[in-house]
Amino acid sequence: MKLKFWGTRGSVPSPGPSTVKYGGNTSCLQIEGSSGECIILDAGTGIRPLGLELMGKYKPLPPIHILISHTHWDHIQGFPFFGPCYIPKTKIKVKGPVHFLEEKTLQSIFDVQMQYEFFPVSNQQLRADITYETLGETDFDIGNIKVRSRFLNHSIRSLGYLLSEKEKTIIYTGDHEPYYKLFDPESESVSEEEEDLLFGDVGTTVDNANSRFVDFIKGVDLLVIDSQYTPEEYPSLRRGFGHSSWDHCVDWMKESGAKQMILTHHDPTRTDEAVDKIFDKVRDAAEKKGLDPAKIMMAKEGMEISI
């Protein structure tokens, strides 16, 4: 499988002179299978240049499979600008989760994004043959690539995807933070009795949910993981926002035996210089844990990897 990063930024596009190296487009990764399968993970703004490249390279376009981790803006906002949507007869399958299954479908969420008030072309006017499928936890095939989806921990229902082909595996977490106990007893005045009454039975749940995540990523060849925050930012300011800190990622790499790791979903405030500094710290921390720092990278727009 070949992987290419088209968008590495979290939350909101961040173009400008300070983000040239790592890029300013929001989440989008392209996976190309050895039989030519065309899979796109998330449709952040990075999907626009990817669409242009696909249209230049293929005539006609191959079937395109877009797997959405979740429907926050930074993971779907590039879709209206994805050129292949406007090419008749192009087959595009969009799959992903919704928040409450009973209330909405994936298509209805994409329809809203292209309402006339927000965009001049409605979803129904797109010329390609686009189908939508609402996903939960499941297994399915795209050509010779096997896909497994698992719910991870974000502020909205969000899926991580495991793709495997010929015994090689890639995991894309989308947005994820560790499951945690609901409050910090040290920072809140709660009696022991109240703590027991409200939260006494959750320790095991937290541990099980975190173990389930480690089981999901266990031994993966390439782990592409949300690492928006630093350990300085996360515990006091950003816990509960649904993103991990780089030290979580290093711990998970150690715990899961993931062979390579790419940290992505960079915070929009992060300059290239800041990401470089974080990268130095990540490598130091990895080395201290007995990991090979050369197996860890920071995601950059345009970066390509084959596994």
Add this chain to the structure above:
Amino acid sequence: MSATESIKMTISVSDIPREVEKAIDNTPPISPIIGKVNQIAQEIETSPKELVKIIMLDPVLTGKVIKLVNSSFYGVSERVRSLPQAVILLGVNTVKNLAVSTSLLSIVSVKEKNSPLSSEDSWKHCLASAVGCKLLARFLKVSPEDMGSYFVAGLLQDIGKILFIKISPEKYKKALEEFRRFGRSLAFSEMAHFGCSHTHAGGLFARKWRLDKDLVRAIESHHSPAESNSNLLSKAVTIINNLCKQYHFGESGDPLEEEIAVDLTNRLNISAEILNKISDQLPAEINKAFEFLTIVQEHKT
């Protein structure tokens, strides 16, 4: 054959009457909670602790959240039995939005003005039973993982009554009147008016909400703990239910079942001293809940 047994022979989960099924889906939270839920809707950051505290005070919201996390769509491998577990797995935001949308539903639905049970009194009874069950679980040395089930079982035991009142407060008023006037069992009166007892309707609710089977059993058999499908959880609910009636913690509408409760406490070696300790702690717990809700209402005005 008791009334409850005869109902079991005639109704199965697969043929829940349409009216009942619709009422299950549309049942709003009980009123003291609505103000608080709508307040948290306006807050960007909600404290998980506060959120859990609010929702845990409401049987309908609690059931709906547990139903959601246990639905096959979310594919959670372990069966979730308590609200904190659900909040951890679904996330604070998800649960907050679920609570808000459920409470909004209640604003557009018809208020049960003619309800034979005051919503505050029946809520107080549910809450006292929930706290009491959890306190009793401690004395029974139940494992910490199972503690949450005891709270939820106490809270949801009378969910069937909430359903009946939702369907028709007038009919439920009649059922209660006939039961009091003619000395029938409450289950018999409920069956005459709704086709099943509140324990059975509660069981249907619980199954539809995909609650743990122990919780389903506890809700179904909390008035008939001697039945074969009864478990420790349902026995605990029966004991605490009676304790709450005895000390007038809220109002449940049904009579004291003293003999059954005494028999159970003897069989489970629960001393009078333990029950006294629990009843001593309950008023403070209920007051705390009231204070919590009152503070918020004052904030709003």
